Each structure stands twice: as structure tokens, then as C-alpha cells.
Amino acid sequence: MFMRFIYKRLSAMAGPRPVVLSGPSGAGKSTLLKKLMKEYNNVFGFSVSHTTRNPRPGEENGKDYHYVTRDVMKAGIDKGEFIENAEFSGNMYGTSKAAVQDVQAKNLICILDIDMQGVKNIKKTDLNPIYISIQPPSMEVLEKRLRDRKTESEESLQKRLNAAKNEIEFSKKPGIFDVVIVNDNLEDAYDQLKNAVLEVWESGRVKVMSSSANR
Numbered sequence: 001m002f003m004r005f006i007y008k009r010l011s012a013m014a015g016p017r018p019v020v021l022s023g024p025s026g027a028g029k030s031t032l033l034k035k036l037m038k039e040y041n042n043v044f045g046f047s048v049s050h051t052t053r054n055p056r057p058g059e060e061n062g063k064d065y066h067y068v069t070r071d072v073m074k075a076g077i078d079k080g081e082f083i084e085n086a087e088f089s090g091n092m093y094g095t096s097k098a099a100v101q102d103v104q105a106k107n108l109i110c111i112l113d114i115d116m117q118g119v120k121n122i123k124k125t126d127l128n129p130i131y132i133s134i135q136p137p138s139m140e141v142l143e144k145r146l147r148d149r150k151t152e153s154e155e156s157l158q159k160r161l162n163a164a165k166n167e168i169e170f171s172k173k174p175g176i177f178d179v180v181i182v183n184d185n186l187e188d189a190y191d192q193l194k195n196a197v198l199e200v201w202e203s204g205r206v207k208v209m210s211s212s213a214n215r
């Protein structure tokens with residue numbers, strides 16, 4: 001327990017903490033993330049997850065996800081290559097150790113987009129990120145956005161809406177998320193996200209400066 005605490009302190013001092021974004025499918029995580037990565041591409045890096053779902057039009061293998069078969073994904077999990085993995089809406093998703101290491105090796109702040117099972121599992125690791133929840137203004141708005149996105153079959157849409165109810169409840173539990181952002185107006189939500197993550201960046205920079213000043 002004590003060693004774990006020390007390790008967490010040391011990893012926190014080594015640089016800014018990673019950022020976890022979570023929330024219902026359709027809440028706007030990818031939209032917000034893409035805006036952030038465009039504006040701050042030299043600061044943040046996206047942890048590219050593995051998934052067994054099919055790519056959507058416009059998605060790129062290795063950029064949005066690593067698209068793999070169930071057999072390949074299971075083999076990777078068995079070999080201990082994943083920090084966490086989960087089943088969501090009939091598909092497997094997971095964060096590989098390499099996905100996070102690739103970002104950290106470039107000295108970028110690693111951003112993970114994961115579901116609530118991922119949040120629960122990451123909390124058991126030493127990654128020590130800040131946790132940000134992106135929430136829709138209402139279930140009605142969420143359903144409309146998911147339908148208008150036109151990426152899901154009716155079956156997949158219903159699965160996502162069902163999962164969304166749990167994701168919304170989960171975000172209300174005390175002590176899970178550091179920041180909860182309701183994505184009603186996109187620009188307002190983006191400002192809130194920027195404030196939260198830039199604070200992480202600033203805290204990392206201040207730590208580096210003060211540690212060299214103490215030398």
C-alpha cells in the first residue's frame with residue numbers, strides 16, 4: 001500500500017497526469033477530443049484503443065482505433081498486452097500498454113476515451129489519470145444526436161441508449177470523476193474541457209520548473 005502510494009507520487013512528479021474521458025456513446029467525446037487534439041497537437045496525444053467493431057466511414061486504422069478480430073484481441077489480452085479491456089455493445093474494446101507508452105514516449109499528455117468499465121479498471125492501476133465525464137443534456141438529446149450521426153443500426157443504437165443510462169448514473173457517483181461536463185453548447189463544453197486539461201498541463205510544467213529550480 002505504502003509502495004503504491006510512493007509510486008503514484010513519483011509518477012505524478014515525472015510529468016503531467018494522463019486524462020481519461022468517459023461518458024455515454026453519443027455524448028460528444030470524440031468531437032471534443034478532435035477539437036482539442038487539433039488545437040493542441042503538440043501537447044496531447046490520443047491513446048489508440050483496440051476494438052473488434054467495424055471501422056465507420058472516415059475512421060482510420062491506427063488513428064481512431066486498431067481494428068482487430070476477436071481472436072487477435074483475446075490473444076493480446078492473454079499475453080498481458082492490455083491495461084484494461086471491456087465488452088461494449090457486442091464488441092471488445094481495450095487499451096494496450098503500447099497505446100499509452102507510444103504517447104508518453106513523445107512527451108505528450110495521454111488522453112484515453114473509455115467506457116465506465118474502463119474507468120473502474122483504470123482506477124485499479126497505477127496510471128493515476130484525471131477523470132473527466134462528458135454527459136449529454138438529456139436522454140432525448142442523446143438519442144437525437146446518435147440518430148443524426150447515422151453510424152448505428154437500430155439494434156446498436158438501442159444497446160448504446162441502454163448502456164447510456166448506466167453511464168449517466170455512474171457519472172453521478174461521488175468520488176469517481178474529477179470534472180463532469182454537460183455537453184449542451186459545444187463551444188461552452190469545449191471551453192470547460194480545455195480549462196480542465198490545460199490545468200493538468202500547467203501543473204506538469206510548474207512541477208518541472210520548480211524541481212529544476214531546487215537543484
Ligand SMILES: Nc1nc2c(ncn2[C@@H]2O[C@H](COP(=O)(O)OP(=O)(O)O)[C@@H](O)[C@H]2O)c(=O)[nH]1
Nearest residue numbers: 025026049086088093094095113114115117118
Ligand atoms: N473500456 C474501454 N472502452 C473503450 C475503449 N475504446 C473506446 N471505448 C468506449 O467504447 C464505447 C464505444 O465506442 P465507439 O464504438 O467508438 O462508439 P461511440 O462512443 O459511439 O463513438 C465508448 O464508450 C468508448 O468510450 C477502450 O480501450 N476501453
Ligand SMILES: Nc1ncnc2c1ncn2[C@@H]1O[C@H](COP(=O)(O)OP(=O)(O)O)[C@@H](O)[C@H]1O
Nearest residue numbers: 025026027028029030031145149183184185186
Ligand atoms: N454540443 C453538441 N451539439 C450538437 N451536436 C453535437 C454536440 N456535440 C457532439 N455533437 C454531435 O453528436 C454526435 C455524437 O458525438 P460524438 O463526438 O460522436 O460522441 P461520442 O464520441 O461520445 O460517441 C456527433 O454527430 C456530433 O457531431
